[in-house]
Amino acid sequence: MTKSTVEDAWTAQVNALGGFIRAQRQMAKLSLREMAAMTKVSNAYLSQVERGLHQPSLKVLRSIADALRLDTDQMLSRAGWSVRDEHEAHEAAPDPEDAGPAVVSVEAAIAADARLSGEQKAALLGVYRSFVERD
Incomplete structure (x- = not known):
């Protein structure tokens, strides 16, 4: 998997989120300035x-x-995050002290997760690898 593939997946996800937010704002008949005032975030x-x-x-x-007036989980899901999924994953995660050598690698867990698309897996792997830099 190349760096550009990961970057393309990440860019596509961020663009999709932005388009979703814009569409929702327009359907709510809010100007950018009105939404900025409501969110306390700058127009820019x-x-x-x-x-x-x-x-x-x-x-x-x-x-x-x-x-x-959207469910926060819906918005987080559009951003590629899910509070429920993270909570459930935390609840289901084995205690590292009890796991021993049978602990599945992060990369294998990402690859095996059927809930993730290929693009999402590529993005997650790219981010993970950027933190752990392999020799």
Whole structure:
């Protein structure tokens, strides 16, 4: 998997989120300025989020979801995050001290997760590898 493949997947995800936010704002008949006031985020930043130039933080996504009267989980899901999935994964995760050598690698777990698309797997693997840099 090349770096450009991961970057392309990440860019596509951020663009999709921005387009979703813009469409929801327009359906709610809110101007960018009105939504900025409601979310306490600048017009310029919201515009960049809508154009896919920035991946917003969890705090910003929650304030956008509130302004648009959307379920926060729905907004987080559009961003590639899911509070429920993370909670369930944490609950189901084995205790590292009890796991011993049978612990499945992070890369294998990502590859085996049927809930993720190929693009999502590529993006996650790229981010993970950027943190652990292999020799």
